[in-house]
Amino acid sequence: MVEFRIHDEHTAPQEVAPALEHAKRNFGFVPNLYGVFAESPQAFNGYQALSEQFQNTSLSTQAKHVVWLAASRQNSCHYCMAVHSAMAQQAGVDTDTIEAVRTDKPIPDESLEAVRRFTQAVIAHQGFVPEDETQAFLAAGYGQRQILDIVLGVAMKTLSNYTNHFANTPVDDAFQEHTWNT
Structure with missing residues (x-):
């Protein structure tokens, strides 16, 4: 197995060191994923750009x-499941919703369940989502824009999930209580 270095603001390539310093100010630490991504400034910057754009989509928080x-669950990413469970909790997403996704159970809120199912379908079918599943998503009140917004989110998570698979990124101490195993 290839061992990936987890950079900090002092060891990272010059192009991303300021971004890691910024992350350290915001989080109080450099998240391990950022430290891994720092090895490739282009991968780091690409992930940041996808993240920024996904934040601005039409989807609710x-x-x-x-x-x-x-x-992250569909891609079996232990790191992102822990991080996003913590982030969802901090953002006020109810515990039942978080736990439903973590355990691959239906979300009680039908609108959010449609998002969960469609996201999983995009990944499971590599974008060739069966028509009935696409129509079910649209019938839940979503449109073409939300299809593309979810594809953007999937692209963002695929980049981080696959990176974590290669690097076997350790879960940061701040997210340990949300550790998840497949």
């Missing part, structure tokens, strides 16, 4: 967290 969690 709760729906964004469901996308992050559902994609």
Whole structure:
């Protein structure tokens, strides 16, 4: 197995060191995923750009967290499941919703359940989502924009989930209580 270095603001390539310093000011530490991504400034910056754009999508805050969690679960990413469980909790997503996604159970809120199912379908079918599943998503009150917004979220999580698979990124101490195993 290849061992990936987890950079900090002192060891990172010059192009991303200021961003890691900024992350340390915001979080109080450099998240391990950022430290891994720092090895490639382009991967780091690409992830940051996807993240920023996903934050600006038409999806509600709760729906964004469901996308992050559902994609991370579908991709079996231990690191992102812990981080996004903590972030969802901090954002006020109810515990039942978080736990439903973590355990692959239906979310009681039908609108959020539609987001969970569609996100999983996008990944499971590699974008070739069966028509009946797409129509069910649309019937839940979503449109073409939300389809593309979810695809953006899936792209963001695929980049981080796969990176974590390669690097076997350790869960940061701040997220340990949300550790998840497949």
